[in-house]
Amino acid sequence: MNSYIQHLACSNCDATYPHTEPQNVCHLCGKPLFARYSLDQLKDNWKPDDLHTRPNSFWRYKELLPIQNDEDIVSLGETVTPLLNVNRLGAQLGLDNLWIKDESRLPTGSFKARGLAMAVSKAKALGIDKLAIPSAGNAATALSVYAAKAGIPAYIFMPKDTPAFNQKTCELAGANVTLIDGLITDAGKIVANRKINKGWFDVSTLKEPYRVEGKKTMGFELAEQCCWELPDVIIYPTGGGTGIVGMWKGFKELERIGWISKKRPRFISVQSSGCAPIVKAWEDGKSDAEPWQDADTIASGLRVPQAIGDFLILDAIRESNGAAISVSDGEIVDAMKLLPTTEGLLTCPEGAATVAALQPLLTDGLIGPSEKIVLFNTGGFQA
């Protein structure tokens, strides 16, 4: 027995769907589908000690992942990412217990590898033969290489000003790339409009049920690295927000199988002031976010004007007593220098945004000096 997956269930209504055939969103209400597992059975059969002999990869959590047969796993070596103490940076800011989980160390240099490794593996298991994705950049790169590894054609739609690294890597991996005059949301509309005629399976985040299962492994790894006692605060750069949604889901699963207590970190979402729909919705007390107009930021991964999982992100922030905050591109640029000079850590702009948020969060009393705080650097520095 490997995966304890049972079925897919709508995150909004009560509809359920078999996981043994391709699924996108709920047929009834159009909201994301979540994988559900036999957690009561798993609780009796799986213990943290069982992990000791597992590979150093998120595939070590296979009981809570949706892939049933090892031969369907499409892997490029998804090593567990390091959780690094950054107390010298912390000391400069008046924080005693500051950490960064460095996701740049995954294949393709970003956290997007988690979701796309999972989505492509499940696509392989289901015999899906064409994959299409709208992307702000790093997801396109990750899909391109995992699809290449699986031998499945990939169709990429992304803004024409997506970073050169993403454009070149998609081409190198042999993906079919279309650069568009617009943003990820516009790219998403193109995929939605053409997919039926073209026979593409849409792997847009949260319109596809398994990318979030990959993302939740950030939470599993963090929990294990913290000896199954979660930190006080997680500060997370938020574009599509699947990371927050995934970790929130993963923590609930870990509690249900008895591996962690009820204690949850407060989720603090960081966006760029040039594209901050989640921050605005949180400040306005809304449960959904309005599309952001004229989104513009140097952090390409944060240039997501509308996220299908907006209500899930906002739920996780509120249920966790978290917050949402925006930082300017100038503050992001400053943080991209502060982190390497103090800690030797090179980051993407999105990761640097979490560093930029620390001072205002401390000033506002949203984080405390002796709390255990974990930042997520979602990708590597690109010149």
Add this chain to the structure above:
Amino acid sequence: MNSYIQHLACSNCDATYPHTEPQNVCHLCGKPLFARYSLDQLKDNWKPDDLHTRPNSFWRYKELLPIQNDEDIVSLGETVTPLLNVNRLGAQLGLDNLWIKDESRLPTGSFKARGLAMAVSKAKALGIDKLAIPSAGNAATALSVYAAKAGIPAYIFMPKDTPAFNQKTCELAGANVTLIDGLITDAGKIVANRKINKGWFDVSTLKEPYRVEGKKTMGFELAEQCCWELPDVIIYPTGGGTGIVGMWKGFKELERIGWISKKRPRFISVQSSGCAPIVKAWEDGKSDAEPWQDADTIASGLRVPQAIGDFLILDAIRESNGAAISVSDGEIVDAMKLLPTTEGLLTCPEGAATVAALQPLLTDGLIGPSEKIVLFNTGGFQA
């Protein structure tokens, strides 16, 4: 008890030196110094099973590393790099058992992290307060961030046409960068000329005794990943060649403590036809290499016209019954596409060079179809 280091010994003559004070090359003959360990004592006290509870990092081999106190370790999370099966690529070439060790997954995206993590940790232990390096690019980036983490000023000298990624990262990390009109060998002369007046410690590879100790951990990891039975062939892109020298040294140490047999992989060194001093020396049957004139290649890491460890590289190639081969920049570019399309793996030009070498090596009978062959991808793709 942690490290079993005893002293430093010249790789050429019989001179020995204490490791408890800063050392560069042998005072008598000018050749590289090697760290020597109490291997007989270690043989009785350390077994492979002891590794099971160690961190997933090259620091797991601390008995055979030169750092004596954990508090001197300067770490950015040096996770063990994955050894990836690439049998689809192998099948295209007629190779049954082909693997790539993907060094791009280390901090700063290259294998240079190994040597510089070790050199900076030892520098910290010895109280060295200024570090200078000539570099073709990736070593500069690695020194910059590890020095920043340690709080030691770094002085970088590299060609003015070094890739933008390297230039920008050194600046971000706050290093003192000088771009020169020349190659790494010219940069090395500047460091050599100025270091006494400036009070710089020279961390040029093999003029500093500990970078090679970091590099040998590639061999330790590979041996452990292969269950202590080494592959038939290692194909390695060779600039300064410290990787080959380090692995060769590491394998001897592992044999001395009884962890591996006498069996060694054949080392095959790959260079660019635009800069192939080791290949020429090997073909000419020389024990040292002549400086290469007008070195020019897109693989910046292979643009090393003269390596101080040339005689050690050539020794390892010959003792292992290996070979040396050059590939053209055009073949490197083709391989940079072949690997992502067949295996989803993005590489640096240097890593791609090892892929480009496979077909000619097979044609020449220098590798066999069913041999276990391991390529080293020494760094990540940069746009």
